[in-house]
Amino acid sequence: xxxRTPRPLSGFPELLPGERVVEEHVLDVLREVFELHGFxxxxxxxxxxxxxxxxxxxxxxxxxxVRRLAEVAEDGATDGGATDDVLALHYDLTVPFxxxxxxxxxxxxFPFRRYQIQKVWRGExxxxxxxxxxxxxxxxxxxAGSLAPHHEAELPQxxxxxxxxxxxxxVVMQVNNRRLVEGFYRGLGxxxxxxxxxxxxxxxxxxxxxxxxxxxxxxxxxxREADACLALATLTGAPGRTDFVEQVRGLGVRDELLDQxxxxxxxxxxxxxxVGGDDERFRVVADLSxxxxxxxxxxxxxxxxxxxxxHLGSVCSGGRYDALADDGRTTYPGVGLSLxxxxxxxxxxxxGLLRASRPTPTAVLVAVTDEEHRxxxxxxxxxxxxxxxxxxxxxxAARFGKQIRFADRRSIPFVWFVQEDGTSEVKxxxxxxxxxxDPTTWLPPAEDAxxxxxxxDEPTA
RNA sequence: GUGGGUGUAGCUCAGCUGGUAGAGCACCGCGUUGUGGUCGCGGUGGCCGCGGGUUCAAGUCCCGUCACUCACCCCA
Numbered sequence: 001x002x003x004r005t006p007r008p009l010s011g012f013p014e015l016l017p018g019e020r021v022v023e024e025h026v027l028d029v030l031r032e033v034f035e036l037h038g039f040x041x042x043x044x045x046x047x048x049x050x051x052x053x054x055x056x057x058x059x060x061x062x063x064x065x066v067r068r069l070a071e072v073a074e075d076g077a078t079d080g081g082a083t084d085d086v087l088a089l090h091y092d093l094t095v096p097f098x099x100x101x102x103x104x105x106x107x108x109x110f111p112f113r114r115y116q117i118q119k120v121w122r123g124e125x126x127x128x129x130x131x132x133x134x135x136x137x138x139x140x141x142x143x144a145g146s147l148a149p150h151h152e153a154e155l156p157q158x159x160x161x162x163x164x165x166x167x168x169x170x171v172v173m174q175v176n177n178r179r180l181v182e183g184f185y186r187g188l189g190x191x192x193x194x195x196x197x198x199x200x201x202x203x204x205x206x207x208x209x210x211x212x213x214x215x216x217x218x219x220x221x222x223x224r225e226a227d228a229c230l231a232l233a234t235l236t237g238a239p240g241r242t243d244f245v246e247q248v249r250g251l252g253v254r255d256e257l258l259d260q261x262x263x264x265x266x267x268x269x270x271x272x273x274x275v276g277g278d279d280e281r282f283r284v285v286a287d288l289s290x291x292x293x294x295x296x297x298x299x300x301x302x303x304x305x306x307x308x309x310x311h312l313g314s315v316c317s318g319g320r321y322d323a324l325a326d327d328g329r330t331t332y333p334g335v336g337l338s339l340x341x342x343x344x345x346x347x348x349x350x351x352g353l354l355r356a357s358r359p360t361p362t363a364v365l366v367a368v369t370d371e372e373h374r375x376x377x378x379x380x381x382x383x384x385x386x387x388x389x390x391x392x393x394x395x396x397a398a399r400f401g402k403q404i405r406f407a408d409r410r411s412i413p414f415v416w417f418v419q420e421d422g423t424s425e426v427k428x429x430x431x432x433x434x435x436x437x438d439p440t441t442w443l444p445p446a447e448d449a450x451x452x453x454x455x456x457d458e459p460t461a
Numbered sequence: 462g463u464g465g466g467u468g469u470a471g472c473u474c475a476g477c478u479g480g481u482a483g484a485g486c487a488c489c490g491c492g493u494u495g496u497g498g499u500c501g502c503g504g505u506g507g508c509c510g511c512g513g514g515u516u517c518a519a520g521u522c523c524c525g526u527c528a529c530u531c532a533c534c535c536c537a
Contacts, residue, residue, distance in 0.1 A: 007510085010529060062535080092537080120537080125462085127531065136537060205533095314537065340537025369495085397495095404497040415496085429497070 011126030012133045013342060018359030019349045023135075025356075025453040026166060026345060027117060030137045033162045034115035037154075039139050042114045044096040047087040052099050062122045064089040089121040093138040094296070094318075094336055098325040101142055101332050110332075111143040111151070117341070129312035129343045138318075140336030142325065147333040149264060152300045152320055153271025155337045159304070159316055160275045160282040167354065167455035168344065170280060173304040173316070174236075174287035175268055180261025181291055184232055184248070187255030188225045195219045197291040200233045204289070208234065228253065237286035240273035242266045244286045261299070268300055298322040302337060306344070315344045357452040358411035361390040363444050364426070365407040366416040368397040376418045383439035384416070390450070391416075404429055413448045 008014070015023060031041070047066055054063070066087045090096045093116045101108065117137040126132055139158055141151040156173055163171050185193040199215050208230050215226040231251055237244045245266050248258075265286060272284040290303045297319035304316035318337035325332035348354040364384055366377045377393050384391040394403045400417075407415050408429055416439070417425045426442060427434040443449075 007528065122536075124535070125533095130536070134537065312537090313535095317537070338537060343537050367496090399494085400496045401493085402497080403495090406497090408497055417496085427496075432496090432498095434496085 011124070011131045013131055013346055015349070016359065018356045019345075021356035021359060021361075021451045022349060022354050022453050023341070023345055025451075026341060027137075029165045030117060030162060030339070030341075031115075033158065033165065034137075034139055036161070037113075037139075037158050039113045039115040039158075042097070042100065042116050043118060044090070044093070044100050044116065046089055046119075048090050048096055048099060049085045050088045051085050053088050053091065053095060062124055063091055064121050064123055091122045092120055093118060093136055093338065094140065094321070094324070097138070097140060097142075097336075098321075098332070098334075101325045101334075102327050105144070105327070105330070105332070111141050111147065113139075113141050115139045129309075129347050131342055131346075134340065134342035137339040137341050138336055140318075140334050142332050142334035144330055144332055147320075147335065149267055150271060151335050152264070152268045155318070155335060156268075156272045156284050156302065157275050159337055159339065160284075162339070163282045167453065168306065168348070169309060170307040171282045171304050171316070172307065173282070173284045173302055174290050175265065175272075175284060176286065176288055176290045176301050177261040177265040177268075177299055178291060178297060178301055178319075179257050179299050180248070180265055181232070181288070183255040183257030183259070183261050184251075184253050185229070187253035187258055188228055190221060190225060190229075192219065196221060196229060200229055200289060201291050203233055233289040235286075235288040237269060239283040239285055240269065242269050242286070244269075244288065248288070264299055296321045296324045300335065309347060312343060312347060315340050353455060353457070355454060355456055357454070358413075359451070360410050360412065361450060362392045362410065362412045363389055363448055363450070364391045364414045364416050365403065365412045366391060366393045366418070367400060367403045368394045369418065369420075370397045373418070376422070377416075380416060380418050380424060380439045384442075387440075387443065388449075389444060414444060 035041070050063065050065065066089060097114065097116060101112065115138065117135065119133055119135050121133050123132060124130060139155060141147065141155070156175075159171075159173070181197060182193045185196050190196055196215065196219060199211055199219060203211055212226050212230055215221040215229060216223055221229065228251055232248065235244050235247050245262055248262060269284065269286050275282065275284050287303075290301060299320035299322070301319035302317050303314040306312065306315055309315075316337060316339045318335070320333070320335040322333045323331055324334065345354065364381075366381045366384075368374050368377045374393070374397070381391040381393050394406060398406075404415055404427075407413075413428060413430060415427045415429055416437070417427070417434075419425065424437050424439055425434050426437040
């Protein structure tokens with residue numbers, strides 16, 4: 001008559017303790033690096049008025065609305081309609097941040113640098129690397145009136161510093177510029193740049209021939225123009241190299257917006273020349289095929305993938321938005337990058353490639369001889385904790401073999417024994433070595449003090 | 462939203478043309494009465510996703526439903 005075990009909710013991932021150790025470590029690194037670069041932490045509420053979220057997007061079907069149960073009951077079949085400004089869970093952190101900037105503009109100093117690490121919700125069909133509830137880590141720089149272009153080269157550097165401190169696969173960040181692409185299309189005489197972008201954007205999953213066909217047949221682009229679009233989209237640059245500028249000019253299209261975009265993209269690529277060092281763990285390259293990102297991006301766009309995990313799509317992306325925050329008197333342009341914490345981590349955790357050395361912070365388990373002497377064990381534990389050693393006392397005075405097994409199952413490296421005479425011994429259960437120790441002076445080796453996170457190619461045990 | 466696949470023990474799965482629900486791992490105990498891991502022996506644990514139908518008989522066949530999953534769409 002045991003209750004049926006609950007099934008997981010698809011797209012709402014929950015981690016085991018060992019996996020959570022990995023995620024917490026990543027979050028710690030994110031906070032540390034973001035703060036090293038002078039970004040201030042901000043947290044916004046989980047909900048926004050639906051009108052705020054829908055202002056820019058066609059992702060309305062992905063947004064979760066939030067209503068009181070009583071309201072649901074009252075509405076019944078009538079369905080109040082989407083005209084009401086109901087609350088909805090935010091689907092990203094950029095739009096709420098723009099709202100936050102407008103609301104607090106008088107109290108913020110510009111340019112304002114903020115980071116924000118929170119969950120977001122999207123009502124999509126989940127699959128690997130794609131969730132309905134997931135965590136993002138955003139960094140943005142927003143200024144009042146105008147935003148200096150060098151920030152567009154600064155943000156990839158911030159993310160490069162993040163990845164340099166994490167045991168993850170190499171990352172390639174592709175950069176493009178929407179003004180460049182739109183200008184190019186306009187220079188070709190195409191009147192619906194957005195439709196062309198949508199088709200060209202499928203290049204990574206399709207073939208040039210098929211994309212060309214749908215441009216000609218579907219969008220109504222001329223054959224010569226379709227060829228030019230593909231020629232542009234297949235241009236990629238090497239890290240730090242701006243040869244693509246000449247190559248684009250060589251395509252013979254002339255347009256003012258194109259020139260502006262080219263200059264901006266060249267500046268970003270040149271500005272990130274030194275990013276990631278030369279170990280190729282993080283590279284920034286121009287790639288004239290990527291145009292994605294949400295609708296509000298106006299210039300530079302970024303999209304980063306993990307080598308060997310390209311099928312996951314972008315794990316870190318963003319761009320420049322000129323008009324997301326506008327109160328009618330002042331416009332606050334910004335540039336930001338968003339790291340998909342959940343998308344990056346879960347596929348690696350599920351493959352056993354990223355692991356924590358233990359699923360609990362405990363470094364020392366203090367054994368209990370019998371319940372009458374539990375106080376002596378607690379005293380030793382207190383002495384250890386007072387000096388920063390994560391310690392727990394055994395849950396029961398079982399045979400010592402069982403108490404050691406308790407520690408072994410959790411990979412707790414040390415078991416502490418309080419002797420009859422009040423002295424103590426500590427056993428390293430990996431080596432079996434047991435030595436006399438004093439709880440007021442003993443410390444574990446630094447590498448054992450906290451769980452460690454590491455990359456491993458070994459198959460999961 | 463569209464199209465495929467799969468639902469059996471906590472986990473991974475087997476279960477043939479319908480005929481008494483299985484294995485490995487995990488967990489518990491004993492060998493080993495106060496120092497774990499290896500090994501041996503034993504044991505706990507199943508609304509076979511749910512509902513209906515066919516049949517003497519359904520984990521197995523049919524219908525429905527729900528869930529999970531993959532691809533598309535889109536995106537972190």
